[in-house]
Amino acid sequence: MSILLDEKSRVVVQGLTGKEGSFHAEQCLAYGTNIVAGVTPGKGGTTHLDRPIYDTVHQAVDKQGADVSLIFVPASVAADAILEAKDAGIRLAIVITEGIPTLDMARVHAGFQDGRCRWVGPNCPGVISPGKAKAGIMPGFIHKQGSIGVISRSGTLTYEAVKQLTDVGLGQSTCIGIGGDPVIGTRFVDALALFAKDPETRAVVMIGEIGGEDEENAAEWIRTSGFDKPVIGFIAGRTAPPGRRMGHAGAIISGGKGTAAAKMEAMQAAGIHVCDSPAVIGSTTVRALKG
């Protein structure tokens, strides 16, 4: 099994006709993802990559039964696109777009409190269930179908971790890039709860970074919820100076909060196998599985 995404998912791409959307959708199609439509307001009635283009997400849902949306639209209109996906009845919106203003995302967050739609991202590589479907910009070939769940705030660092897992022979059930922004739709805790219910996922690798308190909250949740699968963790940014935004909008130590040390300590206290170095994520997972 896998979570969030599989071969049955019917994906609509918002921004399919744009440069980024087009390039990555083609790669997703090559991986076998069931992309059923694209949405570009004003281009309805045309086709792109052999897929029908609609003016609204509602049309894509009505005509093609889309249930997952992959969003590539520019940052200035991204919040609107996410809200449109939800209103159209999309089950899962995956937001790749980077650079969306924080207050726009806070408004989206406030509009998503009813739980009818889940969103992942923004500023993330997307979601992949290896061997089944890929909705995102990650390189498909480094993945292998298997039983390790991966949750990460980063892009290329996730690929690094996934490649290490694949190299030691451990495949992945689902890999979720939750994104590097201060406001994200799916946090570590949410993703862990989904993996808890997936019988095929045997262990979870979580890759965090400085900024915010989501890793601490996840550690606390693991400690108190009875989550019984091994968790392997790494936190990037131990050498990052306070007060500076390290690339990701959410990767900043402010007011003494969000340090790598505090996160690693909380994770260790929750029994998570914390990796000192980003080079040992694969080998640590092997050890954790042996118990």
Place this chain on the structure above:
Amino acid sequence: MKIHEYQAKELFKRHGVPIPRGEVASTPEEARAIAEQLGGTKWVIKAQIHAGGRGKGGGVKLADSLDEVTSKAQAILGMTLITPQTGPEGRVVKKVLVGEAIPIAQELYAAILFDRTQACPILIASAAGGVEIEEVAKVSPEKIIRIPIDIRSGLQSYEARKAAFDLGLSGKTALKAASLLSALYQVYIREDASLVEVNPLIVTESGEVLALDAKMTIDDNALYRHPDVVAYRDLDEEEPLEIEASKFDLNYIKLDGNVGCMVNGAGLAMATMDIIKLAGGDPANFLDVGGGASVERVAAAFRILMSDPNVKAVLINIFGGIVRCDRVAGGVIQALEQVKVDLPVVVRLEGTNAAEAAKMLEDAPIQFGVARSLEDAASMVTRALKN
């Protein structure tokens, strides 16, 4: 993006937050003219730099006469101001804010910032003004008022009043403070701020409520819709190499170490810095060259790394996912034909066509250390430092 106090106060004024009268000056003569125009008998002269703690470093002075305004402005302008937040190198003061000195009855604290856990703005207020809020939070956290704000309806008047009365204010003064807090929320929302801080917020002897200081940070991602705020950018406050990097859309942050690094992706860049440290080296910078790692960007990145005299070795760590490693390797080789690099360079390329890329680097006329793994890369570069 950080802005100066005087700029923040311009935005405060625009949205109805009461502030003391004052103007910004670049010369002692200008400062005197402003004081003369303001009238009165006592003025305050404040250094305009982005770092806080200016008073502690001698960047805030009172003047009792126009001559004193001139002499104190003279003393502050051009000085290298060192505060607890500037670091030991300090900042050269280019501008001062000259304002009326106001008799203070009470100093309070107010700020609006973003609460990541609740994903909404939050109003923070405290009756202990003039001291750092982090200190208050440590010593007496119960004295801090926190009001999370529903972004769809905004800060309600009753919430602002509740904060004002909970601060211990009463009568008309409390109502004035409440209206100031509501206006402060307008500044935060309309200008896409990530922080608006007033410390101190003062009650004057005549019962007025004013924002005596103003600190503001604007969300970089929202700058596209605030061209007037973009014009506030002060390049003198930024590291020259970081300005250069921003011209090429490179995400670069200068640090104090000796290993220059060039990585694609922010998370991997941080992880690379961490592993350099673990291997006994010290990262000289954070540098994300972006997913593509094109020749132009790699060449620009090399030029920036080479301009930092502390850099003694360079580590390139690229995970080629969608972009092929052999193309990245070609780009690195080409970039090194354009930029003179006389330091050891260790390259680690992983992903699509990694083996072909390694061979290209090994066959190149320029000497590279070609690393086979992340761990290998870090130890090779620290070994290179010792040679």
